[in-house]
Amino acid sequence: MNLIDRYAQRRFLRASRAAEQRVGLAGGIKWALRYVFPDHWSFLLGEIALYSFIVLVGTGIFLTLYYIPSDSLVIYHGSYPLLQGEQMSEAYRSVLNLSLSVPAGLLFRQVHHWAANVFIASIVLHLVRIFFTGAYRKPRDFNYFIGLTMLMLAILEGFAGYSLADDLLSGMGLAIAYSVAMSIPFVGAQLASLVWGGPFPGNSTFWPRLEIVHVLLIPAALAVLITLHLAMIMRQHHSQFPGPGRRERNVVGTPMWPAYALRSIGLLLAVAGVLFLLGGLVQINPIWQWGPFHPYLSENGAQPDWYIGWLIGALRLMPNWELVIAGRTVIPNPFWGGAAFPLFVFTVMFFWPALERRVTGDIRRHDLLERPRDRPMRTAVGAAFLSWVVIVFAVGSTDRIFYRLGVSYTTQIHVWRAGIWVLPLVVFFVTLSACRSLQRSGSHPLRAWQGNVVRRSADGRLEVLSDSPDRVVPPATEPPVGTVPGREFES
Amino acid sequence: MRWLTRRSRVPPVLRLSLAVILAAASIVGLAAPPSQGQTSPTNPNGGAAHEFNPPTKSPEAPAPGDPTKSFPDSPGLRALGYTLYQGTCASCHGIALQGTPGVAPSLRRVGPGPVDFYLSTGRMPLDQPKSQPLRNPPLFNRAKIYALIAYISAFGGPRAPTADPAKGDLTYGFHQFTLNCAGCHQIVARGGITVNAQVPDLEQANPQEIAEAVRMGPYLMPHFDAKQINQHALDSIVRYVLWTRSPINAGGWGIYNIGPIPEGIVAWFIGLAALVIVARLIGERMDERT
Structure with a gap:
């Protein structure tokens, strides 16, 4: 044990003694500091989301100091020359002033917006990791449901924040959201009235409501769920990849203190650093260029933030089907793409653990993860489903592709209406085949080639012993014949 | 694998x-917007485009007292224009400018504006009569364009409009652009799409072309008369469009403002x-x- 370790230990003991004498938490702290994190870089993806959330809360608090949730019409006389004398909502003016007059206001707004985009992106990537390694299996299925709930809340939260600015772009987004809400069978009109306080664009109660949802209700719900999520992880312990000495019911890795906590703090600083770099250098949502929203205005190429893109894609892809009974439209068309599609995707994800248990008959507890190749069928179904959603998402940019590449919008829609069923099938079989091929070869698709190990014989010839230094066969023995390399896990 | x-x-x-x-x-x-000189694909509008005919419109005349653009005219120019017209344009627009129903509109009484617009932006001549005319390097040099303008203007039509961004007001221009143009051209004039047609960005359009386009309404674009967009609004819109080439990107790298x-x-x-x-x-x- 070196000097620093000893110093750290002394500090640790003193701190725990102090806590013990006052609140009697020494046991808990000791337990927390000795919590063991299994080592794999992909376990940090969830932490990226966690730290983005912290940045979001920090910057968000700053933004609430300047935001005014009011739709009363005012005349702009601020610093931006192109909007002088323009009539706009007080909400839009407050965001304009925040962006262009408040010191560091634009920086915080841009960091907040980039953090939101990265937050949801990292949740999705984390979810992909959880799915393809089987980390959602019992006993962690409950925590997986919490994660899915947080993803839904995060999407809603992002859309609410995007809408608060009341600029031309977000106003068009709210108009689409209103139509989707209206399209819900039987209750749609009442629901839309309830949320907007009347027909679009809603009455003056809508904006304070939207603000409270965005700055208090959903963030508080997210904070509670994040706490639950982490508490469940601590209680159940991390799952880990299989390896030497790693079994179900044990964890091999790095303890919280002094090793893992520092690494995690490093990641927090990296997340904050990247988000502030983006916020300072790359412009996001320049609302002064969009101008204020009025219901009679629109612009071409209006798009939502990326995490709503799959709903726009679904609205575009869906044929113009409506359910009409006795001359009354029971299910209007926007319902399919805007509400039924995301509902279906999340339902499938929520029921997947139970479905898998039913199909495989495996109801045991699992603490060891599986590599994607170890379960070719799950990996292939997951990849096909993911590609299905990604195609719908990509269809959300058909307008820009038409503009840029000249492939007509209608042609693209027609092609993808077929492609949405064909391509996932292709993905399914390619993934299945790739998994089986990886199982046979035992190699890692993301790992760099590390050289061959060769032996020079007495007559000067070179003989390849192994294609990688970490799997050197000792020269004294002959390479074993007839083993299946993919079956033994690399360590 | x-x-x-x-x-x-x-x-x-x-x-x-x-x-x-x-x-x-x-x-x-x-x-990024398509680069200049990108040739239009043989059929940019996809399968359904062949059933589609843009409406034929006659250009709006500038209001009395509004500035107009004059083009050179002489018997020699008209003679050269006649030769060029019969060689390059007459197969669709007709040997006497009468047009071909369902293929190309008549060019009688269009005046100099549309001719200048379509030829100097390279939108005409078009290799496929029914495909959308898109910006291309012009086929004719300035002198030949003047010749064609002189020849076609001899069949009548309104004088060509013009615009002076220096007389325009940037704030008013943004307001007018939002009301009349952004629905198709995108709010920072980066272009977009409508049903079966691409809407061009305005990064290369010069003031004269913008003025001609507003009064004439090329392809699917509506045309605006002086009551809808008066000369001051036109000058202001042009000024705003020129501004969009380097808008105020207070937040850093603008990533194309779309x-x-x-x-x-x-x-x-x-x-x-x-x-x-x-x-x-x-x-x-x-x-x-x-």
């Missing part, structure tokens, strides 16, 4: 960095990709623990 299982010789961090660079390139690719699509690409492939690289560098890999 051997290519999937083969070990790559490129280190992973280098590969992730490559992904970041490719992502940045894809932003440029997807978000909003969420490039923003999403940056969030995923620069922001999150950088953080995944960090995670991979500070998190351990299984092969390090032997």
